[in-house]
Amino acid sequence: MGLAGCLGDDNGHTITIAGTSSGSASQAAGQALARGANEHSDELTVDVQETEGWTANLYEFDEGEFSTISVDNNSWAAALNEEEDFADEPVDDLPMQGFMFTSLEMHWVAMDGSGIESTADLRDGGYTIYPIEPGFGTRLLTEQLLREDGIWDENDINNEDTDDIPGAVEEGRVDALALYGSNGIELAGWCQEVDVRSDGQLYAIESDDQFVESIESMDGAAHVQQEPYGYEQDVQDELGLDEIDFWALQGQWAFGPDVHPDAVYEAARVAYDHHDTLRESDPTTLEYTPEVMTESIMPDVEVHPGMAEFLREHDAWDDDWTEGEADAE
Structure with missing residues (x-):
């Protein structure tokens, strides 16, 4: 189904997003990000696939089907605390935070x-x-x-x-x-x-x-x-x-440790610098600023190092947040 991880070569990186169902807000936002990367990045390619939803995406991540997922904070918190759907079927591995893409x-x-x-x-x-x-x-x-x-x-x-x-x-x-x-x-x-x-x-x-x-x-x-x-x-x-x-x-893009920091940084840059292009694909695209991108950050969950670098460069990093580690630096 998905590509586990972020594929990288001399031409850049490809990330495959678990984007929930056809016609969903995640699909629309993911396709918009893919268009922005296609038109404005020499380093990043974005592919979006259909899944069964945000809660289901956390299981897909845990099973290694996807390393980049769309997810909401409520499902994420339930997974962390082994509540609701995760009480009987907990997950072992969870992603790191990226940036908000929808409310x-x-x-x-x-x-x-x-x-x-x-x-x-x-x-x-x-x-x-x-x-x-x-x-x-x-x-x-x-x-x-x-x-x-x-x-x-x-x-x-x-x-x-x-x-x-x-x-x-x-x-x-x-x-x-x-x-x-x-x-x-x-x-x-x-x-x-x-x-x-x-x-x-x-x-x-x-x-x-x-x-x-x-x-x-x-x-x-x-x-x-x-x-x-x-x-x-x-x-x-x-x-x-x-x-x-x-x-x-609120929904955000979340990334595993095998997604290269450069890929996450570039995804954030494309959204921030070219949200007008994204809006041509998805009219509901946020007016991205570093502050908007961080509205969904949960203080107790690690932020992907590629996103942390982007936020530091834009004076939007909060020292109360925790930067995670990636397999590739």
Whole structure:
């Protein structure tokens, strides 16, 4: 499936990224980075492959399938602490930190005819809900949130993958869905497909105080309140909502010790110097600055030495962080 490590020769380095599913934010960001490297680097080639999600990527890394992965901090923390999915199946090897590439903002929509108006209705239960595909980091965080809030056990859970859920929506087999967009700009590709195939039947629902408190109590989630974005239909009109509540999750590129520091440095340089090019491929690309790139850094996890060098050169290194070691210097 993947190329374990970073291939290097006289012409530079190739990194192969575990980029989650087709149409995901990771795929879009990875393909954008690949385009930036192709157009603006003589040293780096980026290849992106499909995987089953951020949580699954940590297992892929542990098994040596990939040395560069997309991953979220919540899944990473669960792996470190042997919690959630990792309680029964822990991993031995974890990557080092690179830089943030997205903030995924999850929210609720319901289908016409469901009768759902708020998260209080979901807590009462009796619905079929889609909390994102198993294996996704967004699913792990959403499942944690719904269990904490009391919604999970009261409803039937649809576990279809993101390629199939638009068909389930079209056939009316789901009442409410957790969908997400990136950086306040655009819905993930599979969520756009849900929007199109719902035939105008989606609408945003209200989050009650208990649900907002549940979001704010979670270490792995950020609470964001804003207008829904990225839809072809007006999802605000049904209930007259100007803004809705999102639970947000940050994703970053992470690298193993066999990825050459020069490759990681060059990936960061391309993103920083040429984010306009990246945005031509992925409209949700961040406005990269060293400060933005480090928003996802966890103080207790090592930073890849190639990234550490980049941050030091841009006066963005924090001495409280720990620099890891690479096999090749």
